[in-house]
Each structure stands twice: as structure tokens, then as C-alpha cells.
Amino acid sequence: MKFYVTTPIYYVNDLPHIGHAYTSLAADVLARYYRMRGNHVMFLTGTDEHGQKVADAAAKRNLTSKEHADSMMENFHDLTLKLNLTNDGFIRTTDDEHKRIVQELMQRLWDKGEVERRSYSGWYCTPCERFWTEKDLQEGNCPECSRPVEQIEEDNYFFLMSKYAERLEQHIVDNPEFILPESRRNEVLGFLRSQPLQDLCISRPVKRLDWGVPLPFDKDYVTYVWFDALINYYSGAQYLAPEIFRLVARNLDENEDGGESLQLEGARNPSDVHGESHQLKGARGPWPADVHLIGKDILTTHAVYWITMLMALELPLPKMIFAHGWWTIAGAKMSKSLGNVVDPSKVVDKYGNDAFRFFLFREVPFGLDGDFSEEALVGRINTDLANDFGNLASRTLKMAENYFEGKVPSPGMALTDAEHDLKAVAEGLPHKVEDKLRVLKFQKAIEDIWRLLTRANKYLDDQAPWKLAKDPEQAERLATVMYNTLEALRILALHLHPIMPDATQKLWQALGLEGDLDTLDLFTNAVWGGLKPGTELNKLDNLFPRIDTKKKKDKKIKQEKKKVQPNNLDNIEKKKDDGLINIKDFAKVELKTAKVLEAERVEGSEKLIKLQVDSGEAGQPEQTRQIVAGIGKAYTPEELVGKIVVVVANLKPAKLMGVESQGMLLAATGDDGEPVILSPEKETAPGLRIK
């Protein structure tokens, strides 16, 4: 099986922002996932370097268009490294090989009579590089960018797109997953049904714009930048395909029977369209694309121009075009003039690649617009990553170190419902994730994975290995509980790898497992029970250290005083001062149940009582936290011991009368003004999150 995924190629007239990073990261998650599913994968990204916009940007810098493109493409190329992308190729539309293939295809269209020369007069928008008809204009201006248009009359070449209107509509109707999400599919169908499809001008006279690929059949014209750019998906699949695709093509050449063992889907003769054969060199590579990832603004160029062009060329059509939503910043569009453009490199430097990746796909359903804020990102890091994921990994490994000398214990034979339950969730996961990722529901896939994570945390809390460890008769039970939790962590590392490649690889090594997760087969490895008893575990640094939001705020205030430049990440925070907090703010407060183990009065104080409470961290009673509470007038130390209370667990430590308090005990103020401690309504275990 093969999987070919593309991103749009990015214009080199500007710097990369989080919108570009978003598409590239989505492609990377898919590429990594499908590699782990045993596919031959091609992941292509790159830069769109021709056209008026780039020529204008170069002129502003007093550079030739090529010099400008050479320097600007570096920013996009560097971003692939920064984001740890596993792209197989980085295509530039100025590559000689790409230009050659553009010319080859243009010639083919011309020879087949799919292109016609016509005299044309129309309204032209230079920045958008598009002709408009009189009725398209809005108040005499370009309907897309609202800038003035000019009347132009000239001969040009037209792709006879109109004749494919019906076939295109039928293809979209017959293939419900061809354009996703559904709202975008409906948008394209609406477009096709609301007006007759026009032919498309695909040339620009050299006298007006010479920065493009010359038309092979008329040297006075260059190719319209979109036509040149769209062809990258096809040309890249020829000359940038990973070696494995070439091996397969060679193998097919040598064995007339097709070399079954290396047979790839779509790797035979590329064209079964109309049963005709097309002998393009190397065409038995990754083509057609399985997914073209794009932003919602470039849907028509892909779903209409590109697809009809492939129909005219009689090349197989891509399987899916997925148009994702846009990121806004505090509700506003990202723009240079607003100074709110977020540089993805800065986000990665500040918070790490894995956290950034996780945030983008966890926060917003792919396909919808979303709002980016540093606050929301930090919220996700502290709750989902530090509390849920990092904490499960570190407390489990720490307990295994303490109770089993850092080795995977051998589980006992007697299993309870709790183990069956955990195993069932883990066993259902591979197919659940597969179903979601097939239609690019990244957020839903993460939710499925989180169900196992939450279950594992609950399992640990319920089984309380720290209690079992105190009772020698429970040694076998302790081994079973620890084995099952470690095994859940292993399954989690496998499934989370495409989303968070670095943290999961670290966890994998900490679990004493070998190999590069990228190269492992997900389904075979995700079989429950893969962890071998006796395996040496390794130390694990905190995977996602909690971010101290207080310190960050202090720093931010200082920076605000210094009047930081726009573009600085700290400038993009939403400012809200209505006294209300949102659910994310609330989620930052880590409320937990805790058990009072010891209590004594603070010397010299009537009010303060010093408590040692077990709030479940790392599951170790000896690592209890100390809390000082002002409840001494209403309670005696003796009556407090054994009580289950509620504490704020992520409060910065503070000193009360010289005694450190690592959290706060929750209490109401009674009618008499004295504190009344809050306790769960039923007896519960310590360390449970209150949400």
C-alpha cells in the first residue's frame, strides 16, 4: 500500500506563519501514521516561486525574482527542520525538473486541443493575477481583494475547462469523501451549480510578466502561476519520490507479471481512466495523491482547476482534497498590518514542537477555524500534557523503580474487571484511531487516545499501588497493577507518536523498548501484552514540565512596559477583564482529593494547623505534601487525620509563619465565620482530579 500526501506550496513573498505550519504538521501527522501502518509514504511540501506577487516582492527588495526566491525559500525550508517534518521532498517551482514537466504537460494539453488561443478583454487584478468579468466586480473593484482592476485586452491561451463541468460535478457526487469536510464539498457543488463553468486563462504575456514557466508552444507567454504551481503535486511525485517507489517502478518494468510482492496501489500503469495508457516516465510512483491538504481559501483552484486539468490530461485523480480552517489571533485575521502574525519557530522555541503540534490538533476540529492564543496553548500543556500524560508516565516509572528495581514486573494470573476494562479500551484503540484519521478527524483521534490515558490514570488511582506496596501479601497484585499501567503507557506511546514524535520516543526508551517508533508497525505492536517482564526500564525526564503561568505573567508585564515589537508572541494574548473566567482558566486550577495522614498545630499559632496529606502524586505516601491551613479554631488535629479533603494541588508553595505550605485546603466560611472543611460526599481515594 502507498500513501501520498501534499501540502500547498507556499508563496515566497512572505515569511512563514502558523497557518503554513498547520498544514505542514497535519501532513506530517498523516505521513508518520501511514508509515507506521506499513505504507510506502510520500510527503511533499515546498515553495511556489513564480508569478506577479513574487516578482513584486523581489522588485521591492531590488533583487531579481530568482535571488529573492532563493533567499525566501530558506525560511520555509528551515521551518521543515524546526517542525521536525518527515517530508520526502521539498519542491521549488523553479526546479529545472519541475519546469520541464510543466512544459511537458502544457504541450500535451495543447496537442490534445484542450487549450485554445483567444483574444480576450476583461478586468484584470494584478495582485490576485486573475481576470474578472464585469459582473464579478464589486463596486468596480476586485471581488477578492477589493483593489482596483484594470481593463486589459490581449491574446491569451485558455484551458477549455467548461467542458469538464458535468464530469467534475458527477465525480464529486459519486465520491462523498473526495472533498472534505462536507461543508466545503457543498461549497464546490454550489459553485458548479450556480453558474456555468468558464474556460480558464492559463497564460500571461511575457511583456507583462516574465517570471514564470515559458509556454512550450509560444515563447511570448509564460504559464499562469496557479497552473505551474498545481502541477507540483504531479511533478514532485516523479522526481522527488522516495527510492522505494523507483524500486517498485523498476521491478514492474522487469517483471511483466507486475512483481506482486512489491505491488503498490496505484503503482501500475497510472491511468485506468478510459482504459488508456500513458507512458509518462516514472509515473508508476506515488501518483495519485491520497490527500491534498489545503486551506479553505484555495479550494476552487484545487477542486475545480486542478481536477479538470487532470481530467483533460487523463491522469488519475487524487483521492481526497481536505480544506482546513484558518487560525485567527484573538479573533482577528493574522496580518502584517495588525502586527499579530505568529511565527511558528518562536512558538516551538518557547514551548517545544510536541506541545505546539498537540495544541493545533487537539484544540480545534480540522476543517473549522480556530483561535490561537498563548494562554490556550499553556492551558493545554499544563492540563492535558503535564497533568494527564507526563504525570502518568513519571509516576508509573517512579513506582516501578521503587517497587521493582526499575524492571517490568511479571503480572499475576488473577485479573480483575479493572484490568479487563483497561485492556479492552487499549484493544479498541487502533481501529478507532484509524477510522478518525482516515477522514482527518485529528481531534477525535486524540480524544480516543485520551480515553485510554484517562482510564490508565483512573486505574492507577483506583488500584493504589502505593497501598499495595505496604502489604507483602499483595506483592502479586502490585506486580499486576504496575505491569498493566506500563503496558498502557506503551500503547499510548505508539498511538501518540505521529502527533508528538519526540516525547513518545523518549517514553518508548524509558519503557526499555528498542527502535525508532517511526519504523514500527502500529497494529502489530499495539497488541496488548507486548511488554516483556524483566525488561530494564530507564529514567525519564519530565516529559512536559508544567508552565508557571504566574512567572509568565510577571515577565509579560515587564515586556509590555518595554513596548515589544509586534510579532512577539506575548503580544497576542487576549485581554479580558470582565471578572469572569472561562472554562480553560478554571481547568488550570488543579483540585484534588487528598487524605490527611498527619496533623499538628503550628507552634505559636492558634489558627494554623500543619497537615501531611496524600494527594496521590507519584503514588508514594512518603512523598506527601505539606499543607498549612487556618482551621485551628474549628478543628483539632486529631479529628482531621484520616479525613478526605479537597486541595488546590498546583498552587505555588508559600510560607505561613515560616512553615511551607504546598497547596491549599478548601473550606467554606460558616455562619459563625469559622471554616468548614469541604469533603467529597462519599468516601473516595486520594489523588482524584476534581473537574
Ligand code: MSP
Ligand atoms: N501558493 C499558493 C498555494 C499553491 S498550491 C498549488 C498559496 N500560498 S500561501 O502561502 O499563500 O498559502 C498557503 C496556505 O496557507 C494556504 O493553504 C492557506 O490556506 C494557508 N493559510 C494562510 N493563512 C492561514 C491561516 N491564518 N490559518 C491557516 N491556514 C492559513 O496559497
